[in-house]
Amino acid sequence: MAYLDAASTEPLHPAAREALLAALDVGWADPARLYGSARRARLLLDQARAEIAEVLGARPDELSFTTSGTQAVHLGVLGALQGRRRAGRHLVVSAVEHSSVLHAAGVHEGAGGGVQTIGVAISGRVDLPAFAEAVAAEGVAVAALQTANHEVGTLQPVAEAAEACRSAGVPLVVDAAQSAGRLPIPPGWSVLAASAHKWGGPAGVGVLAVRKGTRWRSPYPEDERELRRVPGYENVPAVVAAAAALRARAAESAAENARLSALVDRIRAEVPRRVPDVEVIGDPVDRLPHLVTFSCLYVDGEALLTELDKAGFAVSSGSSCTASTLRPSHVLEAMGVLTHGNVRVSLPRGIPEDDVDRFLTVLPDIVRRVRQRLGVQ
Amino acid sequence: MIWRKKSPEPPAEAPAPVIPPAALTIDALGRKCPIPIIMLAERVGEVPVGAVISVLADDPAAFTDVPAWCRLKSHQHVESYELPQGGWAIHVRRQY
Numbered sequence: 105m106a107y108l109d110a111a112s113t114e115p116l117h118p119a120a121r122e123a124l125l126a127a128l129d130v131g132w133a134d135p136a137r138l139y140g141s142a143r144r145a146r147l148l149l150d151q152a153r154a155e156i157a158e159v160l161g162a163r164p165d166e167l168s169f170t171t172s173g174t175q176a177v178h179l180g181v182l183g184a185l186q187g188r189r190r191a192g193r194h195l196v197v198s199a200v201e202h203s204s205v206l207h208a209a210g211v212h213e214g215a216g217g218g219v220q221t222i223g224v225a226i227s228g229r230v231d232l233p234a235f236a237e238a239v240a241a242e243g244v245a246v247a248a249l250q251t252a253n254h255e256v257g258t259l260q261p262v263a264e265a266a267e268a269c270r271s272a273g274v275p276l277v278v279d280a281a282q283s284a285g286r287l288p289i290p291p292g293w294s295v296l297a298a299s300a301h302k303w304g305g306p307a308g309v310g311v312l313a314v315r316k317g318t319r320w321r322s323p324y325p326e327d328e329r330e331l332r333r334v335p336g337y338e339n340v341p342a343v344v345a346a347a348a349a350l351r352a353r354a355a356e357s358a359a360e361n362a363r364l365s366a367l368v369d370r371i372r373a374e375v376p377r378r379v380p381d382v383e384v385i386g387d388p389v390d391r392l393p394h395l396v397t398f399s400c401l402y403v404d405g406e407a408l409l410t411e412l413d414k415a416g417f418a419v420s421s422g423s424s425c426t427a428s429t430l431r432p433s434h435v436l437e438a439m440g441v442l443t444h445g446n447v448r449v450s451l452p453r454g455i456p457e458d459d460v461d462r463f464l465t466v467l468p469d470i471v472r473r474v475r476q477r478l479g480v481q
Numbered sequence: 482m483i484w485r486k487k488s489p490e491p492p493a494e495a496p497a498p499v500i501p502p503a504a505l506t507i508d509a510l511g512r513k514c515p516i517p518i519i520m521l522a523e524r525v526g527e528v529p530v531g532a533v534i535s536v537l538a539d540d541p542a543a544f545t546d547v548p549a550w551c552r553l554k555s556h557q558h559v560e561s562y563e564l565p566q567g568g569w570a571i572h573v574r575r576q577y
Contacts, residue, residue, distance in 0.1 A: 383553055401553065402519050423542075432514075432542040442549045443542045444515040480519055 106459035108419045111254060111282060111395050111450035116349075117304030123348035124306060127341035135338055136328065145340045152340075152347035159354050160280075161289050162296065162313040168330035169343050170310035173281045173299025174204040179312055179322065179334065180277045180295040181208035184246045185217065187319030188275065192243035194218040198230040198250065198260065199438035202279055205248050206434070218243075227387040228258035228439050236268035248277040251290060255422045255435040255448060256386030257395035259283075266292020275318050282392060284311070285353040286361065294318040303353050304453060305346030308339055356453070364451045365393040367460045371449060372396055378468045385441045395450040397422070399436075400471050402480040403445030411470045412447075417463055422446045500562045500570050503535035504528040510568055514542035518550050521573065525556065530575050533559060539568030547571040 107115065116124075131148040133141035150164070157164045170176040185195060195212055197205055199221045209219045222235045230249060239247045247269050252259045262278055269276040275294035283289070285303025289296065295318060300309035312333060314320045320333075327335035368391075376382050381401035400408065405423025412419055422433030423446040432443035449463070475481075505528050509517035517538040528534055536547055548558040551573055559572035 381553070383549075401550065402515050402522065404515060432545060437545045440545060440549060440552075442553070443545050444518070478515070478519060480522075 106417050106463065107452055107455070108417055108449045108459070108463065110452035111302075111448060112420055113301045113307070114304045115452055116306060116345075117352050117453070119352040120305050120345040120349035124341055124345035127344035131340040131344055135340055148344050149338060149340050152343045155347040156311060156350055157313070159350050160284060160296065160298065160311065160313065161291070163316065165331065166315060167311060167313045168333040169338060170312050170330075170334045171308055171336065171339075173279075173297060173302065173310045175334070176297035176299070176310035176312040177202065177204040177277075177279055177281075178208050179324075180279075180297045180314075181205060181246065181248055182211065182323040183314070183320045183333070184275050184277055184295050184318070185212055186321040186323050188245035189321075192245040194220060194241070194244045196220045196222060196235065196238045196244055196247040196274075198222050198224060198235070198248075200224050200228055200230070200253050200255075200435045201248060201250055202254055202281065203434075205250070205277075205279055209248075217245075224438050226439055226441065227390075228253050228256045228385070228435065229387060229390070230260055230265070232261050232264055232268075235265055239265075239269050239274045240272045244272065244274050246277060247274050248279065250279040250281075251283040251287070252392045253386070253435060254282045255433060256397045256439070257282075257392040257450075258387040259287075259390045259392070262290040263292055266290070269294075282395075285350050286357060286393060295320065300342075300346035300349065303346075303350055305349040306342045309342045309346040353453070360453055361393040364453075364455070367451055367455070367457065368394065368396045368449075371460065371464065374464050375467065378464065379471050382471075383442055385436075385439065392450075394452075395448065397446065397448045399442035400445035400447070401442065402478060403471060403474050404478065405444055405446050407474045407477070408445060408447060408470065411474060412466075415466045415470065417466070420448045420450075422448065498562055500535070501533075501572070503570075503572060504532035506535045506537065506570075509536055509538040509540075509543065511539065513540050514546050517543045518546055521547065521550065522554075525573075525575055528575050530577060532575055534573045534575065536571045536573065537564065537568060538571060539564075543571065544569055547573065 131145045133145045135146040135149045154164045157167045213219045249265050266276050277295040278293035281299045284298035294315045296313040298311040301307045384398040405421040436443040551558040556576045557574040562570045
């Protein structure tokens, strides 16, 4: 099986596996207690915090661990809104944010708050002047923008958006789940969310960082854990493994990013050359190094994924017929690109070049057969 | 939900929007994407160049996919009109 779905989850990094096994033995005790094994767990937890903070460009005391990237986003968005309750009740988001951001926005709206959604270009990049204008309006409490889009890989102008937010005195929540561990975090965030399993750490570890001086108030009942930002007992071994994976990725990223990006360029060039009526979407240059998405006209996305799976390729799709919602992807919709026949290819670290070549070899015939079944010549 | 593309709600007292006539109507109501697009691609040659085809569809994907098809195939997306019973009449002008 060729695994081409790193954007859903990156396979566990060998360094993370090793660290996890070691930490299960020495880091299991309660880091909030005072005896020897507890102090050891506390030491491991704080060391992991310092390491992750350094790679992400945060201070250790700004950073807390959550149980997922989604939880980090929920806490980040709702906590920032809660902290700014007196300043305003409006939230500004891009139209292509991850569903965790949009669902948090939905909660805010349900509680009587306002949400303004800023559109994107056909590349998926947010309309920066519109974003800047929106955050400068009266009564805006918080803005949110992703570093890179999870479905099409387009990078967002986070540094510029952060500058606009800074001028307006509005905190910016940055969802860095797709880029953390692959690309440097752009400057200017007030709240940062990320997810360890996307960079090769274990599942169950998210990162929430709240910049010093940012007003933030947990929407949950009070709890002593994780600098009072995240409730519940810390998973010290998983956090240690997440730090090991991030450290390893940071060391490898320059070489591996260049290799993966060249493979993505090959897919971007070859798919439209080999398959008729295909649109490669997302920004060709300002993009994640490992992710490419294309849509095939006259193709049912689910059939395409099933056929690719049979041929030994794991990919994902934003087409509605492959999702539980029966709604087309809100990202593709906002971009105004084809929502059917959609395939997202995202390359994990260390993928053999041969896997990509075989994918490019089998794809044309699979698309042709799916079209034939729908009566398209 | 707030981030979904919706046609603007007409004011309560406004009359129902008048949908201009088309040279050909393709009824794809109840059909899931990509079927409405396939029907459109098959039949676009039936009208003269410059004429308008009306695609009736209620799969939410069609609202985005018919205009996207026009862009990819260099035809013109004229307008999408909301139907009183749900769905849209998506008007496409044959360009070549």
